[in-house]
Amino acid sequence: DLAHDFDRMTEQLDRLVRSRERLLQDVAHELRSPLARLQVALELARSRTHGAADAEHDRIELETERLSELIGQILRLESLSQPFTVERMEPPDLSAIVREVAEDAAFEAQPRNVSVGATVADGLSVKGDPVELSSALENIVRNAVKWCLEQGEVSIVAGRNADGLTISVSDNGPGVPPDTLAHLFEPFYRVD
Numbered sequence: 001d002l003a004h005d006f007d008r009m010t011e012q013l014d015r016l017v018r019s020r021e022r023l024l025q026d027v028a029h030e031l032r033s034p035l036a037r038l039q040v041a042l043e044l045a046r047s048r049t050h051g052a053a054d055a056e057h058d059r060i061e062l063e064t065e066r067l068s069e070l071i072g073q074i075l076r077l078e079s080l081s082q083p084f085t086v087e088r089m090e091p092p093d094l095s096a097i098v099r100e101v102a103e104d105a106a107f108e109a110q111p112r113n114v115s116v117g118a119t120v121a122d123g124l125s126v127k128g129d130p131v132e133l134s135s136a137l138e139n140i141v142r143n144a145v146k147w148c149l150e151q152g153e154v155s156i157v158a159g160r161n162a163d164g165l166t167i168s169v170s171d172n173g174p175g176v177p178p179d180t181l182a183h184l185f186e187p188f189y190r191v192d
Contacts, residue, residue, distance in 0.1 A: 027074070042060050114150065156168070
């Protein structure tokens with residue numbers, strides 16, 4: 001009886017997990033369409049008001065970008081929850097990924113006068129999904145740029161050492177409070 005109950009409970013948990021994953025994916029996909037229409041409507045409103053409401057339009061644009069980013073995070077979270085199969089693994093050129101992320105970050109950091117420097121060894125490679133590796137690094141570097149003091153510097157160093165391959169991102173921002181460090185890798189967690 002206990003084994004039977006345990007099997008039934010396992011099946012129920014499996015159904016609940018699959019249902020939650022399907023719901024997340026469906027909601028994220030369904031939100032993409034109205035968000036795209038909202039962005040088109042915003043561009044039409046900009047063109048019709050000839051700059052009369054730029055501050056309001058900029059705010060709407062910022063919020064739609066945030067929504068789009070959240071939807072992207074939900075979809076990435078869903079893909080990451082899937083088993084990582086050998087078919088998804090390949091040895092991407094990690095050196096090129098780090099350089100590309102650094103270039104993009106340097107461009108985005110210009111309005112705040114933040115410089116982004118990268119010291120990257122050649123020939124760095126690991127097995128993994130290049131899109132997810134790039135996304136993970138970009139997320140960390142973007143946070144460094146966002147929280148860096150104005151006219152500060154973000155430094156990215158990628159190379160090999162005694163422990164293997166290391167990528168280090170540092171900035172002169174306030175840092176993360178020590179009591180929140182354990183929560184940083186929880187999905188959608190944000191420090192106050």
